[in-house]
Amino acid sequence: MPSIRAPPTKKTTTLTVAVKCRPLTERERGRDIVRVHNDQEVVVLDPDLSKDYLDRIQNRTKERRYTFDYAFGPNSTNLDVYQRSIHSTISGVVQGLNATVFAYGSTGSGKTYTMVGTPDDRGLMVLSLNTIFDLIEKDDSSDEFEITCSYLEVYNEVIYDLLEKSSGHLELREDPELGIIVAGLRSIKVNSADKILELLNLGNSRRKTESTEVNETSSRSHAVLEISVTRKHRRKYSNQVIRGKLALVDLAGSERASETNNAGQKLRDGANINRSLLALANCINALGKQQKKGLAYVPYRNSKLTRILKDGLSGNSQTIMIATVSPADSQYHHTVNTLKYADRAKEIKTHIQKNIGTVNAHVSDYQRMIESLQSEVSRLRKELAEKDSQLSAKPTEKAADDELSWLNVLSQETSENVQERINLQKALFELEETNLRNRTELQHLDDAIAKQQAIEKDGAVVLALQARRQVILDNIRDNDELGVSYQKEIEANEEHRCQLQNMIEASIRNNGDKTYLRILSQYRLLGIANTELQFEMAMRDQIIYNQREAHRNLWSLIMSLGLDEKQVLELSAQQGRSIEDLTVKQPVRVSDWSHSPSLEYGRYTPLSCSPYDQSGAGSPCIFPQDQQFSSRSFDFENQKIHRAFCQEEHHTSSYYISHGYSSSAHQHWHSNQPGTGFGSHDQHSHGLCYSFPQMRSHNSPYSESRRSTSSLTGNSRRRWQQQDTWTHTNKQEGQKNSRAEMSSTWDPHKGVMVHHEEITRGLFGYSQVAQGSSRLNCRQFSPNALSLTQQNISQMLPSRLTSKFQADHF
Numbered sequence: 001m002p003s004i005r006a007p008p009t010k011k012t013t014t015l016t017v018a019v020k021c022r023p024l025t026e027r028e029r030g031r032d033i034v035r036v037h038n039d040q041e042v043v044v045l046d047p048d049l050s051k052d053y054l055d056r057i058q059n060r061t062k063e064r065r066y067t068f069d070y071a072f073g074p075n076s077t078n079l080d081v082y083q084r085s086i087h088s089t090i091s092g093v094v095q096g097l098n099a100t101v102f103a104y105g106s107t108g109s110g111k112t113y114t115m116v117g118t119p120d121d122r123g124l125m126v127l128s129l130n131t132i133f134d135l136i137e138k139d140d141s142s143d144e145f146e147i148t149c150s151y152l153e154v155y156n157e158v159i160y161d162l163l164e165k166s167s168g169h170l171e172l173r174e175d176p177e178l179g180i181i182v183a184g185l186r187s188i189k190v191n192s193a194d195k196i197l198e199l200l201n202l203g204n205s206r207r208k209t210e211s212t213e214v215n216e217t218s219s220r221s222h223a224v225l226e227i228s229v230t231r232k233h234r235r236k237y238s239n240q241v242i243r244g245k246l247a248l249v250d251l252a253g254s255e256r257a258s259e260t261n262n263a264g265q266k267l268r269d270g271a272n273i274n275r276s277l278l279a280l281a282n283c284i285n286a287l288g289k290q291q292k293k294g295l296a297y298v299p300y301r302n303s304k305l306t307r308i309l310k311d312g313l314s315g316n317s318q319t320i321m322i323a324t325v326s327p328a329d330s331q332y333h334h335t336v337n338t339l340k341y342a343d344r345a346k347e348i349k350t351h352i353q354k355n356i357g358t359v360n361a362h363v364s365d366y367q368r369m370i371e372s373l374q375s376e377v378s379r380l381r382k383e384l385a386e387k388d389s390q391l392s393a394k395p396t397e398k399a400a401d402d403e404l405s406w407l408n409v410l411s412q413e414t415s416e417n418v419q420e421r422i423n424l425q426k427a428l429f430e431l432e433e434t435n436l437r438n439r440t441e442l443q444h445l446d447d448a449i450a451k452q453q454a455i456e457k458d459g460a461v462v463l464a465l466q467a468r469r470q471v472i473l474d475n476i477r478d479n480d481e482l483g484v485s486y487q488k489e490i491e492a493n494e495e496h497r498c499q500l501q502n503m504i505e506a507s508i509r510n511n512g513d514k515t516y517l518r519i520l521s522q523y524r525l526l527g528i529a530n531t532e533l534q535f536e537m538a539m540r541d542q543i544i545y546n547q548r549e550a551h552r553n554l555w556s557l558i559m560s561l562g563l564d565e566k567q568v569l570e571l572s573a574q575q576g577r578s579i580e581d582l583t584v585k586q587p588v589r590v591s592d593w594s595h596s597p598s599l600e601y602g603r604y605t606p607l608s609c610s611p612y613d614q615s616g617a618g619s620p621c622i623f624p625q626d627q628q629f630s631s632r633s634f635d636f637e638n639q640k641i642h643r644a645f646c647q648e649e650h651h652t653s654s655y656y657i658s659h660g661y662s663s664s665a666h667q668h669w670h671s672n673q674p675g676t677g678f679g680s681h682d683q684h685s686h687g688l689c690y691s692f693p694q695m696r697s698h699n700s701p702y703s704e705s706r707r708s709t710s711s712l713t714g715n716s717r718r719r720w721q722q723q724d725t726w727t728h729t730n731k732q733e734g735q736k737n738s739r740a741e742m743s744s745t746w747d748p749h750k751g752v753m754v755h756h757e758e759i760t761r762g763l764f765g766y767s768q769v770a771q772g773s774s775r776l777n778c779r780q781f782s783p784n785a786l787s788l789t790q791q792n793i794s795q796m797l798p799s800r801l802t803s804k805f806q807a808d809h810f
């Protein structure tokens with residue numbers, strides 16, 4: 001967007017602060033302690049009712065009093081807030097002024113309610129938009145208006161475009177003319193309030209929300225809706241252009257971990273939210289001080305949020321802060337804290353000036369932008385060249401002292417390289433998971449279309465199903481394309497890794513104190529390998545979790561057919577199969593699996609039938625009576641547990657990541673060799689091989705290939721197939737009623753799981769032999785296994801239930 005130079009006249013103004021206290025919610029059964037007087041004064045009563053008169057006159061009470069520009073009690077609507085405190089500012093946007101409105105308050109205090117609202121009490125975003133369009137409609141000049149809108153969220157310090165279906169990470173750029181801009185953010189031209197509302201709803205549906213202890217739909221991200229209004233004068237001899245900008249911000253809520261009971265990802269989200277809100281609070285503090293004591297450093301750069309809000313906090317903007325509070329006594333500390341910052345924010349000064357330019361300026365602005373972008377490109381090129389020369393500089397030319405710092409640089413780069421690869425693999429993994437779901441839905445849709453066409457060819461239902469099918473197909477295609485680009489990035493990342501490794505080797509070869517350097521580098525690289533391993537473990541846990549979910553669903557299906565546990569047991573007895581009852585005998589937590597003796601070799605061995613179920617209500621295990629059983633049993637927590645083959649076992653034990661990293665790591669750790677960890681592939685067998693797979697000597701033929709099956713042709717495809725056969729001939733094939741054999745191998749070159757599946761006889765007696773490998777992630781087995789088992793369930797059911805089951809689930 002071209003910038004428009006503003007005229008020199010500036011008007012200094014202070015931040016407008018309005019406080020809004022929401023009503024008590026049903027969850028809060030406490031006392032209401034917030035009072036609003038004279039539309040400006042807010043009193044927070046002492047939550048402790050035991051304080052007496054003496055306490056009060058001796059000022060030992062915790063009661064607090066504040067005065068703001070506006071204050072609204074629990075009976076005020078969003079419209080009241082809008083009309084009194086915001087409406088006039090919004091009119092300025094159509095006249096070329098900038099405005100920022102942001103809601104600030106603790107979690108559950110009513111920020112989203114105020115900004116977005118409900119159909120009955122529309123929020124400030126909606127009301128502001130309506131005003132903008134009303135004013136434009138009523139404008140009787142011949143001026144031409146153009147309105148554009150963008151909507152972003154900052155989640156865990158990453159910016160996403162809420163108007164993009166699957167937005168990537170966006171970056172902030174500092175433009176000398178335009179200030180902070182979000183590179184790549186979509187700005188959509190709109191010509192009606194309805195269109196913006198549609199976009200707003202779409203964006204809101206994509207926003208990250210979670211249910212927390214305090215708020216059922218807590219926003220986990222900060223959302224910024226920006227409306228830009230450009231007005232071109234059409235008068236003769238006038239080529240003036242003015243542009244106003246309105247930013248509407250719904251911040252995520254600050255919270256105390258102890259109050260929300262959050263754990264895992266939610267806790268991490270909370271920590272990030274708190275960090276960025278703290279950064280905002282620090283900026284408010286510094287800006288408040290600046291007005292009182294002269295210049296103070298304002299730490300805008302501490303978070304993406306404060307960088308985005310920079311203009312609204314100190315630049316060219318009329319800014320309104322809506323501080324939202326809860327009236328509940330349990331929220332006393334949050335309320336006082338919010339009001340404290342709101343009180344400081346009153347001191348913040350901004351300046352406002354019209355953004356006026358000419359159409360000529362418009363063109364010259366573009367010119368300036370191009371120039372500034374060109375200079376940025378040349379700066380980046382220069383940096384790149386410097387980096388390249390650093391990387392290609394020969395370590396031999398460096399002094400011995402430099403060698404260490406050179407190694408530091410290299411290990412830092414290696415660590416970044418690994419982090420990048422992990423991120424790429426994560427993204428690829430998620431993408432493939434989405435496509436897996438898409439493909440399953442496609443399969444169901446095809447079945448449904450075929451059935452429906454038999455009843456009514458080209459009827460409305462068939463058309464609707466076909467339309468949905470097209471959407472799914474498009475999604476699959478888009479995701480596949482994206483997947484290919486991720487693959488390419490992974491390959492580039494691998495290449496970079498090889499370069500780094502070669503440089504490390506060269507550096508060590510050319511240095512006198514080789515042993516020391518070797519140990520040092522080895523130590524660092526093992527740290528990196530550890531990070532990788534943690535990622536793989538997380539992935540493996542996810543896979544296992546999904547398999548269990550499928551299993552659990554299966555049991556829900558059986559139960560939903562009206563069969564109780566006893567009936568299931570009887571049916572399985574009729575089929576000549578053993579079945580375990582629903583009561584879990586030995587629940588084992590996922591974390592407990594780390595005690596498994598097999599784990600150090602990279603295998604997961606579940607020790608009971610329902611390891612995931614901590615509640616004690618796990619799934620039963622069924623197996624054919626004529627099935628071969630392993631005689632192995634494990635001593636787990638001093639209890640001998642028989643290793644029964646159950647469906648869960650097929651899904652858990654089979655999905656280990658037998659990538660060989662761990663076994664080689666194991667050997668590495670136990671090896672007495674000083675470690676030629678940086679040697680080349682054919683010289684060295686283990687060492688740091690799981691950080692540097694290209695150094696590894698593999699037993700598995702899969703490691704020989706770096707190409708995906710889809711890219712193989714002719715001989716190479718045959719070779720790949722032979723490799724598959726290799727796996728199978730190494731297993732005992734064709735055993736009637738033997739258990740399912742599935743394994744997945746981590747292909748480090750491709751960053752994908754390679755699967756080997758050999759199911760001869762599994763739960764409910766299903767049979768299938770599937771050979772080959774796949775570069776899809778292992779979750780693709782989940783729907784497969786489910787549908788196979790569905791068939792076999794229906795075979796087991798009495799005829800009266802079979803048709804119902806088939807109608808419901810096929």
Ligand SMILES: Nc1ncnc2c1ncn2[C@@H]1O[C@H](COP(=O)(O)OP(=O)(O)OP(=O)(O)O)[C@@H](O)[C@H]1O
Pocket residue numbers: 021022023025105106107108109110111112113114215217218219220251252253254324
């Ligand atoms: N003025 C109001 N009138 C009625 N209910 C309200 C009002 N303000 C908020 N609420 C209710 O309070 C609850 C929390 O509100 P909301 O989700 O807006 O909080 P929040 O500050 O955005 O929370 P978070 O920061 O966790 O996203 C919701 O159930 C909402 O409907």
